[in-house]
Amino acid sequence: MNRIAVAVLAGLAVMSTAQAETYGRTERVRVLGSSSIEVIGRLDPAAKGSSLRAINVKYFNRDGGTWVRFTIDNGSVLPGSRVTLERPMLKDVKLKQRDGGVEHRPEVAITLCIGRTILETTLTVSDRTGYTAPLTIGDDDVRKLGAVDPAREYTIEPSCPAQAKVEPEPHDMPEPAPTR
Structure with missing residues (x-):
């Protein structure tokens, strides 16, 4: 009888682990x-x-290649709500627009x-x-993550291991604080 109880509990533990690793449609x-x-x-x-x-x-040139400088704004009114990054451009992606034009990203x-x-x-x-x-x-990145439940949101807070922290890049710059 104890083996059955252990098997049931082990099954519940596996289910709760799988549930915890299921992402919602919207995540931080x-x-x-x-x-x-x-x-x-x-x-x-x-x-x-x-x-x-x-x-x-x-867009700008550096070391013989095309780079991109851009600012990410998370919409928060708190300090640190904007970060400016610089990255080498890997390619120019052309997207057809509904009006027949082409957008370059x-x-x-x-x-x-x-x-x-x-x-x-990328x-x-x-x-x-x-x-x-x-x-x-x-799609490609979602498949790398695992299951997504479209009925759920904000299931797992970002908490990547400290040893996985990305080394500072010399071209990343914090956005200057706005002057008031």
């Missing part, structure tokens, strides 16, 4: 760099790729902390002010 995500910032991310298995809403997107490499998972990914950066979530995590 930490963008890692020398200055990290937390943003709201939408895990969207229907999206082809991942994208990040940024402001002040500027730079693709960059970035490291994210989602729950207890460090996700090194994503496009653009001013997506019409979107509610600043970060969309697309």
Whole structure:
């Protein structure tokens, strides 16, 4: 009889672990760099790729390549609500618009902390002010994370291990505090 009780309890433990690792459709995500910032991310298995809403997107040349400087704004009124990052542009992604035009978005490499998972990914950066979530995590990255329950939100706080912390990059800069 004790074996049955142990088996049932072990099964419940596995179920609760699996439940804890199921992400919601919307999660808090930490963008890692020398200055990290937390943003709201939408895990969207229907999206082809991942994208990040940024402001002040500027292209410049460094070391013979094209780089992108952009500011992430998480919408908070507290200090630290903006971070400016610089990344080498990996490629120019062209997106067809409904009106027939083409939008160019730079693709960059970035490291994210989602729950207890460090996700090194590439994503496009653009001013997506019409979107509610600043970060969309697309199909390829969602598959790396695991199960997503669209009925749930904010299931796992970003808490990546300290040893996984990204080393400061010489080109990441905190956004200057606004003058009042």
